[in-house]
Ligand SMILES: *Cc1c(COP(=O)(O)O)cnc(C)c1O
């Protein structure tokens with residue numbers, strides 16, 4: 024596909040397939056998209072969505088806002104505002120609802136942004152010792168928006184909620200002082216919406232000798248699902264692949280952190296060709312996905328997805344739990360159910376596809392892996408551990424919560440054995456910024 028075309032609230036009614044939907048469903052898209060970001064494109068519409076199954080098609084649900092994403096009272100508030108046609112009221116109502124939906128989960132604004140000379144380094148997040156996240160301001164959009172996105176506040180045009188760095192210099196300065204950092208992860212949004220030349224301006228300085236401690240350049244991206252032609256027909260595709268080759272030739276590992284939620288995203292000719300071209304540069308593709316109600320909460324689907332990924336030379340990496348923000352009540356899968364799906368999916372694949380770690384909650388204290396339910400001496404428990412933690416001493420320590428059928432998140436769980444707190448909640452001081460030495 025040569026020309027990218029976006030569909031948003033302003034033009035989605037042009038789609039012939041949309042015209043065939045009941046008027047109510049079209050109104051719901053309009054209403055819900057006032058609160059959550061909405062964008063899809065011609066590749067998704069023509070190659071991924073199975074319109075015969077709409078409104079139940081998983082890829083349709085992945086891009087088109089769903090009525091259930093708003094709680095009933097929020098839906099009624101918004102529907103009423105839209106009915107009046109008063110734009111100021113619509114905006115006010117949208118903001119009110121957005122601010123009530125925990126727009127920055129896991130303490131992203133309070134805990135992870137390093138401070139230098141009393142100034143916050145906006146667009147940089149450093150939570151785990153080895154890895155720094157970098158959010159370039161020009162990468163703060165995507166080729167399409169996922170309805171479940173936990174970064175949704177990035178896309179609703181509210182500068183107070185948005186994070187992003189215009190310059191690479193603060194990152195370079197930070198890395199000069201932080202030799203423990205081995206990985207720089209470009210994320211967003213999607214860094215691959217940027218032109219190859221812009222991305223190269225950000226990455227090239229990292230290939231210099233003084234940053235030899237940075238071993239891994241990671242690109243967190245959804246481009247393979249939403250615009251694989253980025254690597255085929257886009258004008259700067261050769262330049263982009265050239266940049267990948269240059270990174271690999273410099274001796275660093277280029278890790279393409281792709282997100283796939285459904286096997287269909289791995290099935291088009293375009294995505295297969297794009298994966299082949301990326302792999303040919305020497306980059307490795309790792310894959311991750313949240314487990315989502317209405318989209319992929321079924322073990323056969325996960326087995327199939329991981330098998331397809333291994334077929335294509337990708338490395339399955341993480342299965343995430345839906346975060347406690349936005350429409351978690353709509354997409355969230357309970358902890359014990361997610362574990363059951365993970366277990367059954369794992370049993371259906373060979374060891375080469377068992378490289379996935381999950382299900383994982385990216386929570387304030389760290390990445391918490393669900394080890395699963397267990398009965399110990401007549402007590403029903405859920406085992407958990409840390410894969411990543413603010414305090415490295417917590418990593419891989421098993422701990423236990425009381426069994427719960429419907430808990431979606433760590434905050435819904437109660438410590439086992441009558442304890443008042445989980446072990447990591449005992450040292451509150453660990454919630455201070457980890458890298459205090461910059462506060463000078
Ligand atoms: C997941 C994550 C990382 C990367 O963790 P890995 O286990 O190394 O992939 C880094 N920083 C933050 C804030 C994360 O959530």
Ligand code: SF4
Pocket residue numbers: 164165167168169171172173174175211212213244245
């Ligand atoms: S591609 Fe990533 S950042 Fe963009 S909308 Fe989807 S989940 Fe969010």
